[in-house]
Amino acid sequence: MPHLPQIKVPATYMRGGTSKGVFFRLQDLPEVAQVPGRARDALLLRVIGSPDPYGKQIDGMGAATSSTSKAVIVSKSKRPGHDVDYLFGQVSIDQPFVDWSGNCGNLSAAVGPFAISNGLVDAGRVPRDGMATVRIWQANIGKTIVAHLPITGGAVQETGDFELDGVTFPSAEVQLEFIDPADEGEGEGGGAMFPTGQVVDDLEVPGIGTLKATLINAGIPTIFVNAEAIGYTGTELQDAINGDARALAMFEAIRAHGALRMGLIQHIDEAARRQHTPKVAFVARPAGYTASSGKPIAPGDVDLLVRALSMGKLHHAMMGTAAVAIGTAAAIPGTLVNLAAGGSERNAVCFGHPSGTLRVGAEAAQVDGQWRVTKALMSRSARVLMEGQVRVPGDIFE
Structure with missing residues (x-):
């Protein structure tokens, strides 16, 4: 042959x-x-x-x-x-x-x-x-x-x-x-960055319960939940989650039901064929921890803690698009991200992730009762x- x-x-x-x-x-x-x-x-x-x-x-x-x-x-x-x-x-x-x-x-x-x-x-x-x-x-x-x-x-x-x-x-x-x-596609909220029209929703996840969640389309569709609501502190590194099959199954269930609620899929089974989006992340108030490099992160170094999963695993740092979602949500009062950062008005936030810290900014304003973000900014290399x-x-x- x-x-x-x-x-x-x-x-x-x-x-x-x-x-x-x-x-x-x-x-x-x-x-x-x-x-x-x-x-x-x-x-x-x-x-x-x-x-x-x-x-x-x-x-x-x-x-x-x-x-x-x-x-x-x-x-x-x-x-x-x-x-x-x-x-x-x-x-x-x-x-x-x-x-x-x-x-x-x-x-x-x-x-x-x-x-x-x-x-x-x-x-x-x-x-x-x-x-x-x-x-x-x-x-x-x-x-x-x-x-x-x-x-x-x-x-x-x-x-x-x-x-x-x-x-x-x-x-x-x-x-x-x-x-x-922000995504301006169709959704329950009529095309706003919050597809349900709410900055915080009650997300029902069978087998897990009802979780407070911020569902946002900015940078990339992202589901934010509170760390303590799912048994975490927000200081976790990859090994704490990626080797835990039950934890990964829980996050996938949250992701799938969040995708359905956001209108990204029409049936729960479709989530398995759409692994890149949405992302799921959990947030917490500032706390000290040691980053994966050994670098100490003090509570005063950050405004909040965020951990995010990508393609079914906890990310080693933070996806750039998820950072845009974090910066956007932090700028809008009442979101879980904003509340974890102290609840004040802000146009930039420094958050802790498994590898260290990252600063991201966003310019947000209300227009005709709807939140709009004109730009999000960050530096990479x-x-x-x-x-x-x-x-x-x-x-x-x-």
């Missing part, structure tokens, strides 16, 4: 924030994969090394965590006022699907650097020295992200002294603005890890 040679596809392996992913220019993909569909998904699954029943992604570029099983496709934008279109795929580790339902806020930090380095931004918009601004259309959720990144000698500056908890080494700071981050060609078996499209 003849065996086809491997296909070579130009690609860049990048870190963005506390995530890693394989980046492609749309024009470099095989023609059959330049449009959405089975061929594109098959290509990305094989690139990342999924589905892998061993859960290791040994035969691919993934690293067996939700933070590292990701793919990004970037192209010049045809949308007025934007430089590039950015499409994100969350690749399942052990199942044969790619979830296109949401954004990755961490990898958003790498889109601007990738776009400039790969000739997708008009050269006249890139200074020889100074700050470049890249306007990004996030195609998954139909939102604008503005990236501000340093340029030195006409090239993207990647090294620097900006430190980000959850990333070992310092690098250059990338400032991100998530413009109008990004760096090219490897560039060249990724190879996949030639029979993947058969």
Whole structure:
């Protein structure tokens, strides 16, 4: 039986924030994969090394965590006022699907650097020295992200002294603005960022009980619950939860019933096929703990504590999109996030996560009785890890 040679596809392996992913220019993909569909998904699954029943992604570029099983496709934008279109795929580790339902806020930090380095931004918009601004259309959720990144000698500056908890080494700071981050889709609340029309709901979860919950569409659909209501303190690290099958089942039940309440799915069984969204997180008032790096976090270092799950596991730090949801919810009086932070009005919050702390800001105001957020802001960093060609078996499209 003849065996086809491997296909070579130009690609860049990048870190963005506390995530890693394989980046492609749309024009470099095989023609059959330049449009959405089975061929594109098959290509990305094989690139990342999924589905892998061993859960290791040994035969691919993934690293067996939700933070590292990701793919990004970037192209010049045809949308007025934007430089590039950015499409994100969350690749399942052990199942044969790619979830296109949401954004990755961490990898958003790498889109601007990738776009400039790969000739997708008009050269006249890139200074020889100074700050470049890249306007990004996030195609998954139909939102604008503005990236501000340093340029030195006409090239993207990647090294620097900006430190980000959850990333070992310092690098250059990338400032991100998530413009109008709330989802304006249909929901019980008539298209507001709170799909039920309430900042706090009673969420019934069979087998667990009725939990107070803030259900918000900002950055990414997120379900916030109080840590103490589910038996936690908010100081937990990954090992306290990810090795507990009962805990993971509880969080998945909360996520599934929250998704149903938010109108993201029509039947509870659909949640299993929509793993990337919504996220589920639990919040608590400030307390001291030791981060996963050994760094001590004092109660006075943070405004509140947040732990969030991604793709069924407690995240090692914080998803960038969930950070946008945290910043947005913190700015709106009465949400569980705002109450955990003390209940006062604020336009920025510093929260504790398993790897340390993160500051995120949001500009919120009431318009005609509805809360609106014009932008959320945070800083991340990004760096090219490897560039060249990724190879996949030639029979993947058969």
